[in-house]
Amino acid sequence: MKTKLLTTPPLSLYIHIPWCVEKCPYCDFNSHALKSQVPEQDYVKALIADLDADIARFDLSQRPLHSIFIGGGTPSLFSAQAIKSLLDQVLSRFKQNSSQDNYSHSNTSQESNIEITLEANPGTVEADKFIGFAKAGVTRLSIGVQSFESDKLLKLGRIHNVSQAKFAAQLAHESGVKSFNLDLMHGLPNQTLDNALDDLKTAINLKPDHLSWYQLTIEPNTAFHSKPPKLPQDEVLWDIQDQGFKLLSDAGYQQYEISAFRRVKDDEADDKQCQHNLNYWRFGDYLGIGCGAHGKITDPKNGVIQRTVKVKHPKGYLDPNRAPLDHLKTVTNDELPFEYMMNQLRLFSSFTLVEYQQRTGLAASTVLPTLQQAQNKKMMTCTDTLSIEGKWQVTLLGHRYLNDLLELFL
Template identity: 55%
Template sequence: MAESALQHPPLALYIHIPWCVQKCPYCDFNSHGQKTALPETEYISHLLDDLATDAKLVADREVSSIFFGGGTPSLFSAPGIERILNGVRERVNLSADAEITLEANPGTVESEKFAAFHQAGVNRISIGVQSFQQDKLMALGRIHNAEQASRAAGYAHNAGLSSFNLDLMHGLPDQSVDDALSDLRRGIEQLPPHLSWYQLTIEPNTLFASKPPVLPDDDILWDIQQRGHQLLEQAGYRQYEISAYSQPGHQCQHNLNYWRFGDYLGIGCGAHGKITDAGADQILRTVKVKHPKGYMDLSKPYLYQSQEVAREDRPFEFFMNRLRLLEPCPKQDYGRYTGLALSEFGLAGKLASAIDAGLIDETPQSWQLTESGKRYLNSLLEKLV
């Protein structure tokens, strides 16, 4: 592949709302238990000021999707979400058909707001169910029950949304194969257009890290994954990413942009961003001030850190994201979005080793993850360091 000039990839917007009713023991996201009334009006003003500053980095580039993450964004009011979206349209070039996702808890109060969120401009809801079994929900620190989760799916079906997602976890404390498959069947019964089905991992700086629960062994985990995959395929869901399944036409466009090494503005406390400056041959990673109190301190900037992705790090960063997707990766995207040739930093040899090991398939136009590569993704990525 000839040397390529760096080009701008598609652009998305991530909006972080950090508050939860309570912090879950497995969660390593920047979230804070709700102890007092939410400073919704004040925080929204800061979000929009933050965006106004970041908008200068992208000029008139079109924003193709928005994702409200947290925390629990559904704790905010529908008028508050509408105010944010109106402010976004005033500050950046938002696509007329942008996918706009909001994360929500299955709790009754939040679920009853789904139609109002749709009226405010949200067209996709992601519901954090995690499990339909009460003992597992309690172990995960979740505050809803199975009936509330099912009702939330019903509200999502009736809210007029373009799509919605259910989040389910497997590999839970003391979980058997039958337990995991029962959860998955219950999730499929809700007929979500999209299902995120991912394994619980113990992350540093969480309660589970300090007091680890007993998790299923590797053989049980593999059995869960294999049999769960079959269930999902039989129900008409197609896996398009390591942890994501959808009905045809319902892939999450925002997450696809992440995995395709797209750009994204990140606003809100602790939010991360990735911005390409093609003219300067530069890729920037940004991080905002983490704690809400510091983020809303007018005497300080919102930006905590801005760091350039070194040229020698671009190949691994590209493939670390791109190889989560099961679709073929066009070779031309590598040159476009890294500005590098395959001959640089020994990448051609590293890819050849992964191909010889049966972890990647290659055609003249593309690379694609194999079944073996999907199972041993970490080993594959080690070959590309």
């Protein structure tokens, strides 16, 4: 049954660059403080070897790429020349979509129609590279601002200042990329409601095409976990979210995921949603290359979904005598319902049981009773519960208590 139902979803590529100037105290990503010069050439060579191994392992040469996301760490520490070399080599290895039939490998990354995102630090040195990144083929920048208050940036361990953050947004507008995102946190140490809303107003005034606005959480294995800062009370956090959502909506930003907002313009037809992240949330496929990167690949022919994890530490990953793959796991039928819902239920758009079947290979009956339970709790609605084409959607209550909703699928 699983083999018959399972279909091939879009394929994205995540590329992890692990180095930062300094490790932020709240960060639990696989990032490492830079102690010497960035080994650009060696790392690009290792990334391509990693990619080639995955393409051969999963027979992916005939699948087109949906999107590329270069994350970290601080990918903007790399030169524009290194990013161009990386993108040209990556894109030359994949079949192109029909809209890319006139594709020229002499200028590979420039002529690709897919979304290519690069995360950037707003420090002046990195921001000055934005034009170079655009010429290298990057179509979207994601700038890690986090706050526009000096004391908050200091507490968060950020190396940029407020002026540099604003200047980075200005450069992004002028760089030639199609769109850019600002990452902004709320619920920061000693942050008041007014502080948080002022941060948000500053971000809105910079007119980014996309805003990622999310609450700071204290994660294990971070400096903040060892020495927790004083965070706002729950009542303040609720007020920040409620008033912040209204502020964003009034400014023309549409929420399409728990922490993602796209700017809607009457004179612009382009969709500014992050296509790469949408593929994650819709349970699409993605390769993960680079230190500690994770991947998910569907094989409809054999009816399996597999997950990969790459060697975590740069020293091991750059060792030419060591394979980049650290772990390969087949996702079991018991795990799939929760994995699908953990992603899909973050979205504000609906889904059908047909889509569930195609992405998991499982029958609708494996999840329908739980969906109906969520409906009874007023956490979800459906246009037609008797049809597998009925549209299921999370309610405002379900989004507010998303963790409680997800627990139903465990």
